[in-house]
Amino acid sequence: MSGHIILDLGLISMLLVIAFAIIRMRSLFAVVMLQGVYSLVCAAWFVSLDAVDVAFTEAAVGAGVSTVLMLAAMLLADRQSDEVSLRRQIAPIIIVIASGLMLFYAIGDMPIYGDANSPANSHVGAGYLDKTAKDIHIPNVVTAVLASYRGFDTFGETVVIFAAGLGVLLLLGLNGNAGKWQACPNGVSIGLGQSPYAQLGEDQPKVSPKAEVATNLPKEKKTIAKKTSQSKGRPRKAVPKGDVS
Amino acid sequence: MDILSLLPPWLLTHGVALLVVLPLLAGAAMAVIPRERIAWTITFMVMLICMLCALTLALQVIDQGRLSYKMGGWEPPYGIEYVVDALSAPVLLLISAMAVICLFYASPSVKAEVEPKKRAAFYGAFLICAAGLLGMVVTGDAFNVFVFLEVSSISTYVLVAMGHSRDRRALRAAYDYLILGSIGATFFVIGIGFLYMETGTLNMADMSNILDGLDGGSRVAQVGFAFIVIGLGLKLAMFPLHMWLPGAYAHAPSFVTIFLASTATKAALYLLLRFAFTIFDLSFDYVVTILSQFVLVLAVVGMVFASIQAIFQTDVRRVLAFSSIAQVGYILLGLSFLTLSGLTASYVHLINHAFIKGGLFLAVGAMWYRFGITRVADFRGLSKTMPWTMSAFTISGLSLIGVPLTAGFVSKLQLATAAWERGYGWAVGVILFSSILALVYIGRILRVAYFETPPQINGVEVLKNEAPLIMLIPMWILAILSIVIGINAGWVVDAAGRAAELLIPTQMIGRGL
Amino acid sequence: MIELLLNLNPGLIIILAGMICAVLPASQIRKLLVIAAPIAGIVSISTLYTDQEVIGGIIEVGRQSFTTLRIDSLSLIWGYIFCVVGVLNGIFGLHEKCQITDSSALIYMGSAIGGVFAGDLLTLFLFWEIAAVSSVPLIWKGGERAYAAGVRYLAIHIFSGVALLAGAIIYGRANGGDFTFGHIGLNAPGGWLILLAMGIKCGFPLLHNWMQDAYPKASITGTVILSAFTTKLAIYALARGFAGEDILIYIGAAMTVFPVFFAVIENDMRRVLSYSLNNQLGYMVCGIGVGTSLAMNGVAGQVAVHIIFKSLLFMSMGAVLYRVGTIKGSELGGLFRSMPLTTVFCLVGAASIAAFPLFAAFVTKAMIISAVIKEHHYVISFILLFASAGVMEHSGIKIPYFTFFSHDSGRRVEEAPWNMLVAMGLASALCLFFAFPFGGYQFLYSLMPYAADYDPYTADHVIFQLQLLFAAIVAFALLKRLRIYPAERRAEIIDFDWTYRKLGLSVVKWLGAMWMRLNAVSANMRDRFAGSLGRKLQQVFSPAGTFSAGSPVNLPYVLTAAMLFICLIGVYIGAS
Amino acid sequence: MNEHGILRVVSKLLIPFIAIFAFYVQFHGDYGPGGGFQAGVILAASVILYALIFGLEAAKSAVPPSWVRFGMAMGVFLYGGTGVATWLLGGEFLNYSVFTPDHPSHGQHYGILLVELGVLLAVASVMLAIFYAFGSRPVNHPGED
Structure with a gap:
């Protein structure tokens, strides 16, 4: 011990x-x-x-x-x-x-570690030990619990893994070529760059949203962050066009 | 119920599981389906079936009370039990119905916002997200809650990040959400682990019985409770734990924002109700302390604080996101009264807010779809360029403020009455004050939209360009629903009342007052 | 049908119509609703009214019951006149195609009517706040400059509502949960708070600024609508709750006098009218303070005719603004050539407000003044008389003179649109009808809360009034001739009565200067305070502010940990 | 890559054994530690090892991304499909006993085997998918996102 x-x-x-x-x-x-x-x-x-x-x-x-x-x-x-x-x-x-x-x-x-009388070991846990031998006849109780008694949990976990895979598929693509496509409104864009407000330079947030994030960075980084974020925060050219599909 | 006798008996017995399994399997199928059109059709059909399922379940619950389903055929404490009762049935119906409504809208919206070859998989992620939310609500097993919390969370992170083709900041928002959401999920699972250590079971009903027998349990259960409250608090955007929400709502694709805003926090709120009132209950002093003081303070501060923050936002979606945080405050406020009327109000607002916020985000999404705008300043003259959309926005906005004859008024009146009955006169004042703040932030948008002239491009005033009908239908459904509830709130209040009775059994009334 | 109506405050019908308008893009149907809703209101009131007090529409919310409908002799006249002026406003605004102003005008009107028929203080509070909120869009419609004014207006009125609610709760609690809105009096708990709330709304001196701030900036139709309801609702509430409180006599007297000075110097005609509105309210407040049945009758009558002729005046100025594009006295003049009908209607309004015999105010104002004299408040009655001359000066002469006559500004514009003319014509007809010696004023008196056996057309009354008015006219002419009258330039000279010129001038000058300074200081302080508060809020809450930062900052994590910790402490305290 | 002769030879020898070990872990799960999850990871590791030594393209031609995509879905389908099958046979979702009503425990064995296969497929495919996705990204200059 x-x-x-x-x-x-x-x-x-x-x-x-x-x-x-x-x-x-x-x-x-x-x-x-x-x-x-x-x-x-x-x-x-x-x-x-x-x-x-x-x-x-x-x-x-x-x-x-x-x-x-x-x-x-x-x-x-x-x-x-x-x-x-x-x-x-x-x-x-x-x-x-x-x-x-x-x-x-x-x-x-x-409860003390390994205590046989602790609730975790005595209530359902002990039940699994009995039931596995009786119902399923396999020696590894863990497998029985995972795949049968709580099989639906495992199904859920499989879906979690699948969702992670799907996320990778969506965000990166399996061939590494995703992320270039740009969304654009189905109509005339009057947002941001083209709005008269923006042309006058009014009503722009004083600090662009991305730079806000950087408030806690050291000073010199802040300015860089501001610059890049502004160039990125700009809208892409909004070309009026028909149905995107 | 007559309708129930018309349905196949198989559906009545297995509908509980079908509700979750069907979207999960369909979601998996989306990974291999090449065509967007087929993907949309399948998604739509699946969610429609889910909605009908949820409807039959709700009817059955009214008819027979609690429904239970044994996953894998194992008896509850050993196997996983699925439970539908008066508390979960309305939320199930809400989630699946909102999914169907959003899907109407998705077919044009997704085309504008998601890369063509990813659209099928995007629907897949949506289905998994919806299934996760439904699973969280329908399950009667504490660990299974965590599993489905993860299912919905992972897919939600992905869905939020899909906004990157609109705005690169979506990636950052999704990352924030991922980190904070993971902390929340971890806290939650730590709490579940402690509960398992204390009770030796994962089945909610069993857990509740054992905890009752232990009279609230030892410190292990107490700490577990704290972890669960904070973990769920992160997920439901309880006030100071809300930091992930504005970014996520503001940068996700419109379709995702609508669905999340109207369902995700609601499912987490449902879980808080479920854990705090049925697994733990008001006979434990520490539960009463946390709910009636800790949650109360956070709710009140959140209502005011988030509303003020909403006033200062320049982006409409952020305005609405902060308003969501404030609305969560309303729901938590009702909950913290620990009275039947408080919980009823809370539950009514949970449902109403889903409709209201869904309607608002639907309208905002349509505005982006046509004009690429989300900032308040760009809303100039929208009442002329998109009259129907703006009208729907106005109705939902008024409802959010709590104008009489709208759903928002019903819930705020309920809440104020509950506060009054509880003896919290000041809370009535806070509700009123917060409503005034709501008036300011919604009024600010309405003013720009109604009183300013449409902008000019190259000297030509922007012409009327109404959203397509398929986008207008869902937002008007929600707007009209908002008014219908405002005029006849009986059915919502009844459903909420049944849920509240489940949460505070008769012998518990008056505990903690 | 009657059963249903019995439970429905007529205001609610109109509010409902307003809500429909809010979402109805078809403007023709909206316009129809705008006119039909107040007519429906009239019909509903006349169906409901009986000789006894009608109580209905009781809604139980929790333990609290709301009496949403109470029609008695006092509220009746307000209800009718609000509906009538609603119709007039609707006609006047026919040319304007704005969804939101249509709906907010209706909701605003409906809530004012609802407030008048509210049976308890809580219901009154609800309508009070709805009226405040729904009227803001009417101001905002006035353009960029109006936005800030609208916000200030909203803030002040919301504050008034909160004061009312607070007072009502204190009052109701002290009365054992009975919120019935009857006579309150200043000695009742919460009475002062309620009086403050009502005082803000009806423009007590020093609480009046919002009126001259917001009304002239609102849209053309907006000002007309606004001038009718908010303050009169407050007058009703005062009449109901504080009739016979002596302090109101003095407040009222002060209210009648101080705006006169400003009205005379002011260049913006709509602002002149706002001051004159304030002055007219003073008569009513004074009458309420006297509180005898004669005085209350006078108040009710004055409210009725005042709503009509003030609307008429605002309408005529609105028509001018609509056609000319400005309402500055210095830029107008000679418009009678191009807008003859408007000129006539404006003159009718001016004569009405100045209380010429055969014109509306003649039959009501005298009631108030006689009531004051009967209660032996001679000084007050003198002040009121002086103010009457002042009214003649600024509203009766100045407005029409500088707008339509004076020197020719050279502007040649079209006559006002037909709908405006119709509205003004109807209002003028009403002005004449209410003062008509044979059957006209009798009808008005029959609507009054108490039986009225008052005859305005006695020889000495007519002659006295004419003397007063002609004195004022002579004064105006003389001043004009002597080039002392502060007309087109912003000069400081003010005058009211040539006999008291020497003494009066210096006093008035001093008072005016002090008043201006007080105003400026308070406005400055208010702005500074609001500015610094706004900046602070901005720093904390704006998208660039402290609380909006994203993840790399520690805040979310620290907060999470802190919450966990606090939660644990809560659990510990709760469990031990 | 040609210069790493020893690595190439050794890994060529090892990879089949790794794959076989994966299946051992999979099927021995009933008796000892192991199961679909671990087996899936090990199976994916064998392909990843192959990719590390012989290059991503070689790995992609051996296990094409489309298979990976298909495998992900199939894994979930296999698991869920087992449940659907139990539905069709009249039992509750994932009640394997209905496969062999006479010997419920046999049914359980089959069911566990099937779902574990599903897990294996899903895990292995997803691991590969993640690896492919990251491995195929063009290397950006630092500072760009």
């Missing part, structure tokens, strides 16, 4: 160290790799907690495929992340600490 605890503590401290390294690291390549490491250590910890199925998934998805996908995404971006001021990291830290505190508040009343 005590060996287990030492192992668990060791793995948790590794996770903590890796997590901090990921936060502070600016080389994206290293970050991606460390995320893979994080997943792997996680998987090891799950094994130590006897959640073999979860560990398997974590290893396959977290350490395997998602690392590759992150790499593929990284190729499209800079290799280095911009320096993030500590001020901007305070908020995530606050949110983590607040959530953590809430969890700690609850810990006092949590």
Whole structure:
């Protein structure tokens, strides 16, 4: 038992160290790799907690495929992340600490880990163990729960994955050629650029919407953001035309 | 009910599942369907069937009370249970009916806003989103809620991002939404996890029983409750957690904005009602504290704050988005009274606001469709260039303000009465004040549209260019509905009353006052 | 049918018509509705009215019941006259094809009528606010300059409504939940608040600015419509709630006097009329303060005829504005050649307001003044008489003189459109009818709340009135001849009565200067305050403001964490 | 790419085994840890590995994007279709026991197998889809979006 605890503590401290390294690291390549490491250590910890199925998934998805996908995404971006001021990291830290505190508040009343009499293990959980042997006759209760007892959940999860795929299909396209098409109104455009207001330069928001977002960036970035966003915020040429289809 | 006897018995037993499964499967089919026309037709048919399903379910609920469906044939605490009752049936009907109404409008709107070869998949994402919302509402299993929350969320992020062919800022908005939405979903699932730890079950009814037996449960359940409230708060745009909403509504394609504005936050609100009043309930002191104080304060601040913010927006869709946040405040205010009349008012407004905001966004979408405009300043002379659209906008706008004989008045009157009965005279003042603010932000748009002359292009005044009939029909349906409810609100109030009775059982009335 | 009507405030019929107008793009049908709705209102009132008080339309909302219909002898005359002037306004506005003004005019009119027939304070409040809100589009229609004025107008009236509601709630609570709108009096709890609300609406001194601010800027038809309802609704409410409160006598007297000075110097003719409107309201407030049956009759009659002739005057000025495009006294003149009919109608209106015998105000104003004298308020009656001369000065002479006669501005325009002429003609006919010695004024008196045995056409009354009026005319002519009259240029000289010129001039000058300064200071402070408040709000709320920023800023996350934390503390407190 | 001789040879040897391992994980799910989800990921990983070594185009010709698109939908269909089949046989949605009314547990076995296949298909296709989508993007200059 005590060996287990030492192992668990060791793995948790590794996770903590890796997590901090990921936060502070600016080389994206290293970050991606460390995320893979994080997943792997996680998987090891799950094994130590006897959640073999979860560990398997974590290893396959977290350490395997998602690392590759992150790499593929990284190729499209800079290799280095911009320096993030500590001020901007305070908020995530606050949110983590607040959530953590809430969890700690609850810990006092949590059942002991592995307690056979805890509600999670005694009520429906125990029922699954009995019923699987009786109803389905397969040794792996996890599979029985996932695919049969709560099969509809898994259906939902499959759809979630499908929706993610569909999203990629919609936003990027499988051949990487999406995103060039531009929407345009079916009629005469009187918006933005062509409105007399815009010609007079009146009634334009003082700071363009994209630059508002950048209010917390350092000063010199702000001006750049303003420029680019204004050039982009402009409407495309609105050509009066018939039905787009 | 006579209608029920005419329907095939199979539909009566399996309709509950069909409601969710059909759009999910159709959504999957959209990935491989090449033709936009076919995709639209299938989507439309599917949602129509869903609406009829929801209608039969609603009738059945009136007839028989709670309906239950055992997914996979397993008994509830073990398998997943689907439940339709007086609380969920109207929301189901609302979501599916709004989907059908939006789809009328989609066929021209999507053509103008979405890349041709992506349109089929776009409808697919829409179907999945609708199915997710329906699933969230119809399920009786806490974890299944999370699954469908994710189904709807993921597809919503995609749908919002599809606005990028109109405005690149849509991508940023979708990203914001993704991050905040994921935090919300994570909080929610942490809450569910805690509840499972406390009760050992995921079935809502079972959970409620066990929690009652534990007299509210230990700190684990309490913390779980806090996480669920905040997680859902993010999803339903409770006031300071609303930051994702304006961007998402302002930059998504019109069709998506309409659907989201009228259904997405409503489904999350439904979940809050479901969790706070039936799984937890008012016999637990901490629930009473959170709802009657925390939520009350946020609701009131949100009503005023978001309304003021709406006044200062230059983009009409942002105005309406902030107004949505304020309206969520109204709904939460009614909820926080913890009285039957308060909940009834809340539920009435939940339904009415969907119609009102849907109508407004429909009109705004049509204006973009014709003239490419969304800013308040560009609305000049729209009463002359698009009279019918502007009239529909006006009706819905008046309804939003709460002018008598419109749906908005009904819900605000209900809410004010509930506040009065609760002894919150000041809340009546806040409702009134917020309505005045609504008057200002809607009036600002109406003034530009009615009192200024249409703009000129190359010296020629823009001519009348009314939206196509297929876009006018849905917005007028909603506008007329708004008036119909304003004149005869009985059916909505009755439905809301039944839902409220479900939320506060008789022995619970007066608890927490 | 009667059953249904019994439960329907006639105002609601008109409001309903207005709502239909709002969404009806076909302008012919709209115009028909605009005229038909007030006629339906008249029919409905006459069907409903009996000798007793009619109470109906009780709506129960929760524990609160709203009495939406109460017709008695006091409200009757208001209801009728509002409907009549509604028809006139409808005809006058026939040429204008604007969906929103049609509908808001109807809703506004309907809510004023509804307010008059409201049986309890809460219903009154509802109509009060609807009237405020629905009248704003009429101002906005006046163009760019009118926008800010409209917003100010709205803000002031909403404030008035809130004060009314607050007062009503205090009053109702003190009365054990009885909100019935009867005599309130200043000693009742909440009485002062209610008086403040009504005072704002009927332009008590220092609370009157909105009137001269908004009315001249509204659209042509808008001003005509506005002048009829808002303030008269307030007068009705005062008459109902505060009859016989002495303070109103003094307020009323002050109200009759101070606008005279401004009216005389003002160049914008519609603003002159706004001041004169304020002055006329002063008579009514004064009469309410006296509160005897003679005074109340006078008030009711004065309201009735005043609505008609003030509308007539605003209509004629509107017609001029419509044709000429300006209403500045300095740019007008000599229009009687091109607009003869308008000139005649304007003269009828001017004679009516100045209370010439055989013209409308003659039969009513005297009632108020005699009532004041009967109650031994001699100083007040003197002030009122002085103000009458002033009215003659600015409304009776100045308006027609500078617009239609004076030196020729050289403008040759068409006669007003036919619909305007019809409206003005009908209004003129009514002005003459109400003062007609044989059957005309008797009819008006028969509508009054109390039995009236007053005869305006006694020899000494006629002669006295004529003396007063001719004195004023002589004064005007003399001043004009001596080139002292401050006409086309913006000079400061004001005069009212040649006998008191020396003394009066200096006092008036001083008062006017102080008043102007007070106004300027308060306006400046108001603007500064509003400006800085607006800037602050803008900083916080605008799309570029603090609360609209997107995700890279920490706000959403910090807020999420904070909410979670607060929620936990709530749970902790709740559970322990 | 030609210079990475060892990688190419080793991966050519490994990829079939990875794929087979995926199917092992899939079908052994009833007895030990594993199931459609993990198997799908591993199957996708084998193709991704192929793409990493031999280039995206080669991978695309081996597993065309249209298949991937089809596979995504088919995965959901297979899962949902199993449910629809149970409907048609008169049971509740996903009540596999109706496949073999005499031996409910056999029906459960078939059902679990079918839905796990659906999951496998969907997961593998989606993973590939994401990879293809990112891999095919033209590399932009930094700073542009």
